[in-house]
Every structure is written in structure tokens, then in C-alpha cells.
Amino acid sequence: MEYEEKTGRAQRPLSPKQNVRKNLDFEPLSTTALILEDRPANLPAKPAEEAQKHRQQYEEMVVQAKKRELKEAQKRKKQLEERCKLEDSIGNAVLTWNNEILPNWETMCCSRKVRELWWQGIPPSVRGKVWSLAIGNELNITHELYDICLARAKEKWRSLSTGGAEVECEDAGFSAADREASLELIKLDISRTFPSLCIFQQGGPYHDTLHSILGAYTCYRPDVGYVQGMSFIAAVLILNLDTADAFIAFSNLLNKPCQMAFFRVDHGLMLTYFAAFEVFFEENLPKLFAHFKKNNLTPDIYLIDWIFTLYSKSLPLDLACRVWDVFCRDGEEFLFRTALGILKLFEDILTKMDFIHIAQFLTKLPEDLPSEEIFTSIAAIQMQSRNKKWAQVKRILKKKDVSSECGSH
Numbered sequence: 214m215e216y217e218e219k220t221g222r223a224q225r226p227l228s229p230k231q232n233v234r235k236n237l238d239f240e241p242l243s244t245t246a247l248i249l250e251d252r253p254a255n256l257p258a259k260p261a262e263e264a265q266k267h268r269q270q271y272e273e274m275v276v277q278a279k280k281r282e283l284k285e286a287q288k289r290k291k292q293l294e295e296r297c298k299l300e301d302s303i304g305n306a307v308l309t310w311n312n313e314i315l316p317n318w319e320t321m322c323c324s325r326k327v328r329e330l331w332w333q334g335i336p337p338s339v340r341g342k343v344w345s346l347a348i349g350n351e352l353n354i355t356h357e358l359y360d361i362c363l364a365r366a367k368e369k370w371r372s373l374s375t376g377g378a379e380v381e382c383e384d385a386g387f388s389a390a391d392r393e394a395s396l397e398l399i400k401l402d403i404s405r406t407f408p409s410l411c412i413f414q415q416g417g418p419y420h421d422t423l424h425s426i427l428g429a430y431t432c433y434r435p436d437v438g439y440v441q442g443m444s445f446i447a448a449v450l451i452l453n454l455d456t457a458d459a460f461i462a463f464s465n466l467l468n469k470p471c472q473m474a475f476f477r478v479d480h481g482l483m484l485t486y487f488a489a490f491e492v493f494f495e496e497n498l499p500k501l502f503a504h505f506k507k508n509n510l511t512p513d514i515y516l517i518d519w520i521f522t523l524y525s526k527s528l529p530l531d532l533a534c535r536v537w538d539v540f541c542r543d544g545e546e547f548l549f550r551t552a553l554g555i556l557k558l559f560e561d562i563l564t565k566m567d568f569i570h571i572a573q574f575l576t577k578l579p580e581d582l583p584s585e586e587i588f589t590s591i592a593a594i595q596m597q598s599r600n601k602k603w604a605q606v607k608r609i610l611k612k613k614d615v616s617s618e619c620g621s622h
Contacts, residue, residue: 303336310339318346328542332588335538341453347541348462356457359429366428370396395439399427402444407530413448422451426460433464440476442521443467449525449537471545475520482611486520487512489607490549496598497553501560508568515575520548532584546596546603554591 259267309330314321321327335343373396403423406413413423426447431439446466450459467476474482490512495502518527523540525533540547555578556563563571596603 306330306333307336307338310336310343315339315342315346322346331542332539334535337453337534340534340538341455341458344450344453344537344541345458345462348465350461350465352461352465352468354433354461354464356461358433359457359460362429362432362460363425365432366425369432370428395431396428398441399424399431399439399444402439402441403427406444406448410530413444419448419451422456422459423448426451426456426463429460430464430467434467437467437473437476440478440521442518442526443476445522445525449523449530449534453534469545471520471548475517483513485607485611486549487516488610489603490516490552492598492606492610493549493594493596493603494553494556497594498557498560501556501564504564505571508571510568510571514572516549516552518576519552523548524551527578528587529580529582532582532587535584535588549603550594550596551591553594554587557593558587558590 314327314330331343403420404414406423408414411417412419414420423444427439427444430437430443430447447459447463450462450466453459454462466472470482471486473479474486491502494505494512523533524536527533528536536547536551540551543550555575559574563574566574598606601609
């Protein structure tokens with residue numbers, strides 16, 4: 214009370230109006246309250262001009278808000294229309310694939326119409342069937358062979374987990390330590406495979422399936438064994454095919470010359486692939502090629518990861534599947550064409566970077582890569598150098614390597 218008397222601020226009950234004003238001073242209910250409300254009673258009233266100005270400001274705000282709402286509504290409508298259009302397009306494509314193309318695969322798969330439809334992306338519901346047919350089964354693997362390989366793998370796992378003796382048969386020459394290391398690597402890699410999906414990790418619905426396919430493959434091809442990167446390829450196949458069919462496609466895919474060169478770490482052949490890539494790199498993107506040369510940035514720094522996982526680790530999954538679509542159509546050449554498409558898309562950014570930043574950027578590409586922009590960029594890449602196509606350039610370089618080896622002996 215002494216303090217109140219000295220300061221002249223004795224507590225008096227506030228009138229309801231004053232109480233409302235007090236609240237507004239600290240907690241404005243809206244921008245309308247700030248602009249249109251009269252000033253508190255203890256302050257001079259607004260001049261007419263100021264009140265008019267505030268009303269105009271408020272009306273402008275309302276107009277802008279309505280414009281924003283209209284723009285958002287139009288954007289939502291456009292997105293809905295595009296989604297409906299895309300769904301109709303996919304629906305029509307599914308009918309075409311199921312009714313026209315797949316029943317007449319041998320005669321239609323190389324036609325211009327099918328190739329154009331293929332480039333636009335295979336509908337997810339038929340993707341597995343198309344991949345299986347396009348990859349083929351040159352190895353003549355059956356479902357029964359998969360069961361045999363899986364049974365052998367399980368037997369090995371049991372033997373290794375119980376500390377059993379050497380496992381004989383087809384693994385002659387491979388120590389138990391090598392097999393155990395391979396088994397441990399599979400376990401470790403499965404947990405790293407598409408972690409954001411949470412379906413391949415321990416307890417996930419596809420964990421055991423992925424483990425089975427990778428284990429069966431190490432029994433089917435002990436000379437190759439398990440190599441990092443394989444888990445991503447197997448995982449993409451599992452998402453699109455039944456288990457045994459995924460194993461058949463996986464084994465045949467890894468048996469292709471490019472994949473075998475990389476997974477068996479055939480240094481000579483890998484260097485031939487890199488040299489062929491650089492021929493087309495210089496042809497299509499001379500400015501960026503010169504910048505990479507100046508910074509000593511060699512293809513192995515970024516290409517190995519892209520090729521090992523067929524882009525499934527480097528690109529968003531839906532985009533990676535579209536790359537796989539055309540890879541199944543065009544073969545290994547498309548893997549390197551895709552690499553050039555990515556470099557072309559980011560050419561302006563990359564030419565301003567040094568070695569470290571280029572390497573960092575290319576080993577971890579942006580997560581929101583737009584599918585259409587990537588494919589437009591890939592389409593602009595010409596896979597022809599001095600009237601020679603990819604296979605011809607690679608063959609010439611391979612001959613040069615062989616002759617230089619012979620000359621050195």
C-alpha cells in the first residue's frame with residue numbers, strides 16, 4: 214500500500230471496456246483488431262485520415278489474402294488434374310502392356326511403339342514381368358535350383374553359427390573365414406538397404422527374403438560371392454517380383470558383362486568401361502570434361518557406386534526404377550548415358566566447384582531429383598562418337614589394352 218501511495222498507482226477495479234483494451238494491448242486477437250479498432254480510451258482518438266488509411270490497408274490485405282487463396286485453389290486443382298491425367302495414362306498403359314505387348318512379346322518388344330512406351334516408364338503392376346522378359350534367363354535357372362541353393366546356404370549358416378567344420382562341396386578353395394566374412398557382410402548390408410523404407414531391416418517383412426536371395430547367390434556363384442552393392446539390386450527386384458523369380462533375374466543380371474566386370478573387380482575391364490565413358494563425356498560435355506580433367510576428377514570416384522547399385526542407392530527409388538526400365542531395354546550403355554544425363558543436368562553447378570565439392574555432390578545427389586528433368590537431360594545425350602556407337606568404342610579400347618599388354622611382355 215505504501216508503494217501504491219508513493220507511486221500513485223493504487224489498484225482500482227477496471228471497467229469492462231478498459232479490461233478488454235488491456236487484453237488487446239498485449240494479446241491482439243487479429244490483424245483486424247490492430248488496424249480497425251479504436252485506440253484505447255487513455256490515448257487520443259485516431260484522426261479521420263489515419264482511420265481511412267487503416268481501412269484501406271485492411272481492404273488491401275483482404276484482397277491479397279483472397280488472391281493467395283485463389284492461387285492455392287488453382288494450384289490444387291491443377292495438381293489434381295495432373296494426377297488424374299497420370300492415373301488415366303498409367304491405366305491405359307497397363308491395358309496396352311497386358312493385352313497387346315506381353316502376349317506378343319517376341320514380335321513386339323523391339324517395335325518403335327513399344328520402345329516409346331518403354332521410355333515413358335513401365336507401370337508398376339507390369340514392371341516385374343517386363344524386367345524378367347527383358348533380362349532373360351540365359352543361365353536357365355529354375356525355381357528348383359533356387360531352392361537347392363537356398364538349402365545349401367541355410368546349411369552353411371547353421372554350420373558357421375555352431376562353429377562346425379569346413380563346409381565341403383562347391384566351396385573348395387574358400388576358407389571358412391572367407392565364408393563367414395561374406396555372411397557377416399550380408400547381414401550388415403541388409404540393415405543398410407533402403408533404411409528409410411524399414412522393410413528390409415531386422416523384423417521387416419522383406420528381411421528374410423533379401424537374406425535368402427543373397428545367401429543363395431553366394432552358393433550359386435561362390436567364385437563371385439557377396440559384394441557390397443548387391444543388396445540394393447536384389448532389394449529392387451524383390452519389390453517387383455516373387456522371390457524365386459527375383460533370384461533368377463538377379464543371377465542373370467549379375468552375369469551381364471558390365472556387372473560381372475565390376476563385381477569381380479576386373480580392373481582392366483573396369484578401366485576400359487571408364488575410358489569408353491570418357492570418350493562420350495568429352496563428346497557431349499566438353500566444358501565439364503575439361504573442368505574434371507583440370508581437377509583430376511576421374512570417373513571411378515562417382516561411377517563405381519552408380520554402376521554397382523544400378524543407381525538404386527543414388528537416386529530416389531521411383532526414379533531408379535525408371536532408369537532400370539530403360540536399362541533393361543538398352544543394356545549397359547544406358548547406365549553410362551544416365552551418368553552423362555546427371556552430369557549434364559548439373560553442369561552449371563559442377564563447373565563452379567572444386568575437386569572436393571564435386572566428389573561430395575556426385576556421391577550424394579540431391580534427394581528431390583525431378584524425374585522428367587533427368588530423363589530430358591538423358592535424352593539430350595548422344596551415344597555416338599565419330600560415327601561409332603558405345604559397343605564399337607568399347608571394343609576398340611579393349612583391343613588397345615590387349616595389344617599394349619602384349620607389347621609390354
